[in-house]
Amino acid sequence: MSTVYGRRIKQLSRTIQDNLGDMTKVTEEKLNGLKTIQSFAQQTKVVHEYNQEIKKIFNSSMLEGKLSGIYFSGNGFLGNVTMIGLLVIGTNFIGRGDISIGDLSSFMMYAVYTGSSVFGLGNFYTELMKGIGAAERIFELIELKPKITTSLGEKVKDLTEGDIKFSNIRFNYPSRSDTPVFNNLNLGIKRGEHVCIVGPSGSGKSTISQLLLRFYDPISGGVTVNNHDIKDLNLNFYRSLIGYVQQEPLLFSGTIRENITFGVKDASDEEIAYAAKLSNAYDFIMEFPDGFDTYIGPSSTGSAQLSGGQKQRISLARTLIKHPKILVLDEATSALDSHLEEVVMRNLSQLSREKTGEITILLIAHRLSTIKNSERIIVLNNHGEVVEDGYFSVLYSDPDIGFVFFAAIWGVVVYGPVTSWVQLSHAPAARARALAPSGARLVPVAGGIRITARG
């Protein structure tokens, strides 16, 4: 009986843990998305979903309760019936003179001892099973081996003294093994270069930065920095040299100062102010009564008490104060208006000029104001292929190219000298033709059309 119950209770214990996990997931997600839920007026639906999760836990706990009830009451019932039976039979034996009262008493005593020990053992076994059921989940997690370890590998001194190369990269995300992001990506970024990657949404721009930071390993091919395969490097060391700013800034609850100095041990006020000025955050921070000591809430709950653009600038300052050797900005200034963004971009260009060769900047962007301060532009198409790759200066001075980057799907036409760049929401080929200077030649390229100044 204990074995059957034990096995069942082990399963149940595990189910309860699973259900608890599901409920936590739903709770966290829904609480974080409170404003979205309210704006869609979907509170009832969400509460219903939450209730479903609660019900799942309730049902499994109820089942556990019922099973325990049956098991313990069954055990108790059996024990008591046995005792009564023994007493009746024993009394009969005494009446017939087969045994004495002393014999019965001592027999009963042994029977109680034995019974309760067996019951205790059964109890122990079932409790153990309950524990094992719940612990299985935890052990599964503990035993998970990370594919990418962060603390092993070399710490190479001359790492940032060379170029970054993506060679023959084939990659798909583990969760979507049937949709490749890159089939054969080759990309070289020279040391100290200021590069901008543009392309339609979903073309793999962010994936490039994820691969560079080695959040994922490519299926084949590799990423090298100064000819060192990043797979051989100590990841914590390597990542400490990279400044990575994402589109969605995640700030922590605390003061602005604490947020900016998150990645550095002790930063002076000058350094903090310098980083804030570079990211164009200084002025708005100083407008707060408490300046750098202004308290902000966690951004995960949407209560960071700052605008999207302010959060982005603080998260940029947090990265710049680290003096990264490689700076990766993945649409990191997308929430700023064009003017503010341009100031940040100019600051970065200046930084890259001042520190020639010391900082490599990789921008991922889609706005003109972000793009035009970069030295070199790489355009990806929808299939994760590089369709354009060129230096502004070269393109600008070559009258035959009259440089153009046009991705029809992306909806952006870029041609002629910088001043006549045109941006369209949805640019069909006919529109491109109409916009192109007379005598220009339109050449279809993967993912778009290239317009050259002369036919």
Ligand SMILES: Nc1ncnc2c1ncn2[C@@H]1O[C@H](COP(=O)(O)OP(=O)(O)O)[C@@H](O)[C@H]1O
């Ligand atoms: N974590 C992920 N898991 C599975 N697929 C992903 C993940 N992140 C992105 N993708 C997919 O990979 C492709 C490239 O995405 P991404 O690099 O984010 O594009 P971009 O930054 O150019 O908009 C898209 O098709 C996207 O759906």
Ligand SMILES: [Mg+2]
């Ligand atoms: Mg992206």
